[in-house]
Amino acid sequence: MQVTIREVAKAVGVSPSTVSRALTPGGTVSAATRDRVLAAADRLGYQPNRAARGLITGRTGAVGLIVPDLLNPFFAEACKGAQARARGLGHSLIVSDAERDEGLEMDAIRTLAPEVDGIVLTASQLSAEELGSLRGLTAKPVVLLHRREPGFPSVTADLAEGMTDALTHLHALGHRRIAYVGGPRSTWEARERAAGVEAMAQTGTIDLVRVGSVAPHFDGGITGAADVVLASGATAVVAFNDIVAFGLISRFTARGVRVPDDMSVVGCDDIALSGMAAPPLTTVSVPKAHAARAAVDLLFRTLRTPEVEGEEPLQRVLPTHLVVRGSTAALAAH
């Protein structure tokens, strides 16, 4: 069997409650006793029983992470970051892949809630109302990652700024007619990125070609979008994210259009593969792991100091930055 506090107590010659106090951060024990208890616990290989502790404290020692799709390296990296930070804070991380489905996302929240101390909800597809309904569904704190919504603590990246930077970069290279291939219309992320693009278009410095939206994975109609870009006469294109950018480049290459010679391409996210592609992708870098760690930190902050009714929770916005690599080039003179 496993070593319990009773055995540690017996070894030291104190009561179980004293051992418990010595092991608890805020316990009122004399330094001497604490030392002896700690030494004995260590020697006997004592490991606290999470279930027993959780039964009393109500804490599970785990945090939940819900992502739309682990296959997307963007979320895999978020998972890695969240996992590392959670473990660093003495908690384990339970992942749940919502498969980009609102229903499954709700299910995931429902099943996860009782098993964790709090949830990091990544790139949630839920409507503002559904999100609001969460308060009644579970008392467990929820932190939004890559989604901002009033009433919720959140960590996001400044995507609008990133998109503006991308267009500015293209403009500086001489491009004027620039296409934007957007992401799934309904998502917060897509709206946020589109906002940055539109802001730039408003200035009149560029001639924006809006190419509708595609699903952010390979079979999301990217081929068709690429053809539309080609037909539009644009000399550069900004994609919703790196994956879409890769799809675009693939189609361009197949059609004999060279990147960056004939067409400049900018992605977004800066997933690991972007630097290794041929050509390496110019992209808007998002601090994926950092954001995930920040979300976990924010969750723990909420755990320690519960939210105050009526007070707007903290919303962190992390900066993005453009990484110029080989998929963009100066507009060739014609």
Add this chain to the structure above:
Amino acid sequence: MQVTIREVAKAVGVSPSTVSRALTPGGTVSAATRDRVLAAADRLGYQPNRAARGLITGRTGAVGLIVPDLLNPFFAEACKGAQARARGLGHSLIVSDAERDEGLEMDAIRTLAPEVDGIVLTASQLSAEELGSLRGLTAKPVVLLHRREPGFPSVTADLAEGMTDALTHLHALGHRRIAYVGGPRSTWEARERAAGVEAMAQTGTIDLVRVGSVAPHFDGGITGAADVVLASGATAVVAFNDIVAFGLISRFTARGVRVPDDMSVVGCDDIALSGMAAPPLTTVSVPKAHAARAAVDLLFRTLRTPEVEGEEPLQRVLPTHLVVRGSTAALAAH
């Protein structure tokens, strides 16, 4: 507060233990009582308390997954598969990223063990001895994924066969001098893949150029390996995995060597991006999600019917298959 079995019991007019029995799969209750209990539980919104249940049963309701690196899409996909299957079986999945470090992997096992009912250990870097020492370290069952070792249940892919297929494909295209860029020398996976390559070399049908090993991520010295391949006079190259293949192609492109016109490249794993790259990558497809699900299934099987001393546990080997895409072509006549 939360709804307990006592309130359900009171509502139905039975004892708490009857409620417990009605809720337990093997419980001996009359169908009528079970129905009434279930109805009441549902109506009151009863949710079993995992901690309380776990305190008695010793079960945590979670399974652990340890991977070398979530950034590698290969493992992200394994995580996705394992997560889905675990949840389907009513368990949650706790992930732990070992950062390709033996020490961290051991730590991960140690910290994970008490929090889960069993562990899926993916592509373990541990030596056979260290693996063996696990039996003493924890009584929790461990299933190996993408690693085979006597005494452990495991799920692996037939990598050797896959590599042989890749070389056969290249041979059929007319290539004779073929390079192999291996992975981290010490790992089981690298040895397994190398075995397939060497088996083919033994037949004498091809002229194998062994280019040493690189770390399976972008900055793993791939550039140097690519140059060695170029200098060797090989007309085709098989890479340890898709990521290495991408790195190779990137370097080839930078040096003006066209793929597949001047050089054919075959990867391994078939990560999602492979089909979307330019050119799309010919690769040995490994059933990543399937293998992960199988590993979770095997873990549950072990949980239900504990391993018998002296009896060799089940080792499943899943088939791989070559996916021919655009990065390989017939050897040009010279």
Add this chain to the structure above:
DNA sequence: CTGAAAGCGCTAACAA
């Protein structure tokens, strides 16, 4: 500062 006692929510003997 420390010990005794109670009990978190649930399951598992053991009776009935």
Add this chain to the structure above:
DNA sequence: TTGTTAGCGCTTTCAG
């Protein structure tokens, strides 16, 4: 088939 009883390992009052 059901109820009673005990207790999993731990924290937390409450006394001392």
